[in-house]
Amino acid sequence: MAVIDQGHRPSAPQPPAGDGPFLSLRGVSKSFGAVQALSEVDLDLPAGQVTALMGDNGAGKSTLVKVISGIFGPDQGKMRWGGSEVQLRSPKEATRLGIATVYQDLALCDNLDIVQNMFLGREAVRRRLLDEGSMESQARTTLADLSVTTVRSIRQPVASLSGGQRQAVAVARAVMGKAKLVMLDEPTAALGVSQTAMVLDLISRLASSGIAVLVISHNLNDVLKVADRVAILYLGRMAAAGPISEFDTQKIVQFITSGTAADRVHPRPGAAGGGTQGAQEL
Ligand SMILES: Nc1ncnc2c1ncn2[C@@H]1O[C@H](COP(=O)(O)OP(=O)(O)O)[C@@H](O)[C@H]1O
Ligand SMILES: [Mg+2]
Numbered sequence: 001m002a003v004i005d006q007g008h009r010p011s012a013p014q015p016p017a018g019d020g021p022f023l024s025l026r027g028v029s030k031s032f033g034a035v036q037a038l039s040e041v042d043l044d045l046p047a048g049q050v051t052a053l054m055g056d057n058g059a060g061k062s063t064l065v066k067v068i069s070g071i072f073g074p075d076q077g078k079m080r081w082g083g084s085e086v087q088l089r090s091p092k093e094a095t096r097l098g099i100a101t102v103y104q105d106l107a108l109c110d111n112l113d114i115v116q117n118m119f120l121g122r123e124a125v126r127r128r129l130l131d132e133g134s135m136e137s138q139a140r141t142t143l144a145d146l147s148v149t150t151v152r153s154i155r156q157p158v159a160s161l162s163g164g165q166r167q168a169v170a171v172a173r174a175v176m177g178k179a180k181l182v183m184l185d186e187p188t189a190a191l192g193v194s195q196t197a198m199v200l201d202l203i204s205r206l207a208s209s210g211i212a213v214l215v216i217s218h219n220l221n222d223v224l225k226v227a228d229r230v231a232i233l234y235l236g237r238m239a240a241a242g243p244i245s246e247f248d249t250q251k252i253v254q255f256i257t258s259g260t261a262a263d264r265v266h267p268r269p270g271a272a273g274g275g276t277q278g279a280q281e282l
Pocket of ligand 1: 032035036037055056057058059060061062063064
């Protein structure tokens, strides 16, 4: 039942740079007692593309991210990673595969500097001493690769950074561990206009470098600017998913608020066509 990239599979074991769903979920369900947080969710996250995960409060977005990052085991369903079925038993396993999550609170330590934050918990050690030189140069390279140029010194404490810069450091920390999938929870929620633009730009660059990106966002403007694909959860079901070109603002809002877009979508019985997945019970 897994639908995996058949046309463009590269021969190298590396993730494909731009084609095919790199991560695929099929029929993923998760309940907490009587609450069915996710019901038979299908989701494809292609490498090199930004997928926006949308949905009202309680729709199941965070639960889905936690399943993908190995925090919750799903009750049912399958997960494929680069074409192979995987079962994530812990966040460590997810990290090892190359799944990185940037949570809303960013989990940065204000009193530590940028380099210290980027290496927190995985400090480079040489002859039992911290290898500051190597950490600095890796941090500098990663930030430069992401075109993060507004930071004055990588030795400045994170407390002195703007919201956008903090977000950039959190993203840099995530990708420095050789991430192949980066998930960001509301990365622009607390940011002003120009910082939002900077972070959206950073998200686009992550995808351009071949990483699969999942962004949780409530902000339609952001989504329309940066997303290649949209996936909309409604009460734990995947109400719609597909390329952004198949959606407009009105349709997205309808799917978020009612789980369906009654006005303009003409369901074909028995077909999950057009990239939308089985949600058109009218
Ligand atoms: N750890 C948990 N224990 C019990 N219920 C939970 C837990 N996490 C989420 N839920 C419930 O699952 C549903 C989906 O929540 P969540 O994934 O946080 O939604 P979203 O992130 O879209 O707002 C909600 O009804 C929520 O109350
Ligand atoms: Mg949430």
